[in-house]
Amino acid sequence: MTGQDWIEKDFYSALGVPKDADDAAIKKAYRKLARKYHPDQNPGDASAEAKFKEIGEAYAVLSDAEQRQQYDAVRAMAGGGARFAAGPGGGGNGFEDVFGSMFGGGAGPNVRYQQYPQGGAGGGGFEDILSSMLGGQGGFRSGGRRAGFTTPQKGPDVAAETTLPFRTAVEGATVEFTVDGRKVKTKIPAGVNDGRKLRIRGKGRPGSGGGDAGDLVVTVHVAPHPVFTLDGANLRMTVPVTFAEAALGTTLEVPTLDGHTVRLKVPAGTPTGRVLRVKGRGVPSGKTQGDLLVTVQVAVPQKLSRKAKEALETFAAESDHEDVRAGLAQRAAE
Numbered sequence: 001m002t003g004q005d006w007i008e009k010d011f012y013s014a015l016g017v018p019k020d021a022d023d024a025a026i027k028k029a030y031r032k033l034a035r036k037y038h039p040d041q042n043p044g045d046a047s048a049e050a051k052f053k054e055i056g057e058a059y060a061v062l063s064d065a066e067q068r069q070q071y072d073a074v075r076a077m078a079g080g081g082a083r084f085a086a087g088p089g090g091g092g093n094g095f096e097d098v099f100g101s102m103f104g105g106g107a108g109p110n111v112r113y114q115q116y117p118q119g120g121a122g123g124g125g126f127e128d129i130l131s132s133m134l135g136g137q138g139g140f141r142s143g144g145r146r147a148g149f150t151t152p153q154k155g156p157d158v159a160a161e162t163t164l165p166f167r168t169a170v171e172g173a174t175v176e177f178t179v180d181g182r183k184v185k186t187k188i189p190a191g192v193n194d195g196r197k198l199r200i201r202g203k204g205r206p207g208s209g210g211g212d213a214g215d216l217v218v219t220v221h222v223a224p225h226p227v228f229t230l231d232g233a234n235l236r237m238t239v240p241v242t243f244a245e246a247a248l249g250t251t252l253e254v255p256t257l258d259g260h261t262v263r264l265k266v267p268a269g270t271p272t273g274r275v276l277r278v279k280g281r282g283v284p285s286g287k288t289q290g291d292l293l294v295t296v297q298v299a300v301p302q303k304l305s306r307k308a309k310e311a312l313e314t315f316a317a318e319s320d321h322e323d324v325r326a327g328l329a330q331r332a333a334e
Contacts, residue, residue, distance in 0.1 A: 006074050011058035019072070023063065030059040031181045034206075038182045060153075060208030152211035158204040160218050164188065166225035170235070170257060170283050177216065180205065184216060191283035191290070193230050194222040228257055233290030234282045239264075240299040246270050254294060256281050264294060272298040 012019050015029045033055045035041070042048035061067045160177050172190035176183055186200045197219050204214025222230065229236045239254060249268030253261045262278050274296045282290025304312065 006061075006071055009054075009057070010075075011062050011071065014054050014058040015062065026059065026062050030055060030063075035181045040183065040185075056206035056213075057208075057210070060206065064208070153208045154211045155205040155207040155214035157214040158216050160216060161221065162188075162218060163221040163223060164192070165223050166228065166230075167257070169193075169220070169222040169230065175218075177218070179203065179216060186216070186218065188220060191230065191233050191285055192220050192222070193232070194220070196220050227255070230283070231293065232283075233285040233288070234293050235290065236293045236295065238295045238297050240297045241266060241270070243298055243300070246272070246296065246298045254278070254292075256292060262292070266296060270296050272296060 012021070015026060015033065017025055017029050021029075034052065037048045037052040037055065039045075039049050039052060061071050158179050160179070162175050162177070164173060164175075169188070169192050170190060172192075173188050174185055175188055176185045178184070184200070184203045186198070186203070188198070192198075197217055200216040200218065202213045203216035206213050227237050235257060237254075239252060241250065241252070245252075245266060247269065249270070250266050252264045252266060254264045255261050256278075262281060264276060264278060266276070276294045276296065278292040278294060280289050281292035284290075301308070
């Protein structure tokens with residue numbers, strides 16, 4: 001956006017507010033129009049997209065106190081919307097008319113004002129003149145640098161959070177958010193872990209000076225499951241086994257998240273805490289699928305019958321020669 005745009009474009013009209021509208025009224029008007037003309041609500045409608053950009057530019061200037069003050073000053077100086085013509089044929093209300101009226105009409109029709117491109121011959125152009133007239137305030141080119149509205153600025157990011165049921169997080173889902181009064185849908189990939197942040201480009205707040213819109217940053221929380229946990233593309237679960245099953249070995253029927261069961265072999269002598277892997281029973285990830293990781297937990301009985309107690313005492317007597325804590329004190333002293 002250039003100084004010419006500021007003179008030609010009526011930002012108040014674009015938002016449908018009076019020139020003395022306060023910040024709250026401007027913000028309210030912008031949100032209403034943004035919802036109406038947002039590209040997501042008008043797919044394939046070029047006029048709606050152009051209108052959305054127009055109100056975004058208008059809001060970017062009018063919502064900034066300093067830029068609004070400069071805009072009002074420039075518009076008042078130019079009579080509310082003159083068009084500039086560099087050279088002959090400019091017609092009424094041209095570049096000469098504006099500056100002629102500012103200096104009491106003394107310049108006359110034979111005096112020419114030339115607008116040069118940045119870095120071109122003749123040094124500063126129209127925007128340099130305006131800058132010096134406004135006391136060098138930012139909004140126009142100053143010292144070879146474009147400041148304020150002439151520099152495209154990316155819009156602010158918007159943070160959002162969502163909590164998914166565990167099964168939905170595993171399978172993936174489409175979630176809808178409301179950002180500044182407009183609906184934004186985004187796809188949550190399968191296997192998203194708790195606390196993961198997803199960035200949706202261009203779904204934040206509008207940029208200024210023609211800059212890109214900010215991003216929507218979504219923090220995903222996953223509700224806990226009574227049996228399964230997520231570990232990347234893998235699913236984890238803990239399966240209790242009896243002492244006899246752990247010592248002698250066994251084959252278990254283990255439930256999976258899809259409602260089926262798989263047979264899992266527990267080798268003889270499996271200690272508590274050992275992890276056994278079931279291939280391909282985790283989270284789908286593109287062309288691959290994660291695994292189901294099963295942690296074995298040896299269950300200690302809280303109550304023993306007389307015969308069971310006698311059997312364990314016999315077992316203890318038979319294995320009394322084995323010290324399961326051998327070397328523990330030595331390792332602790334290291």
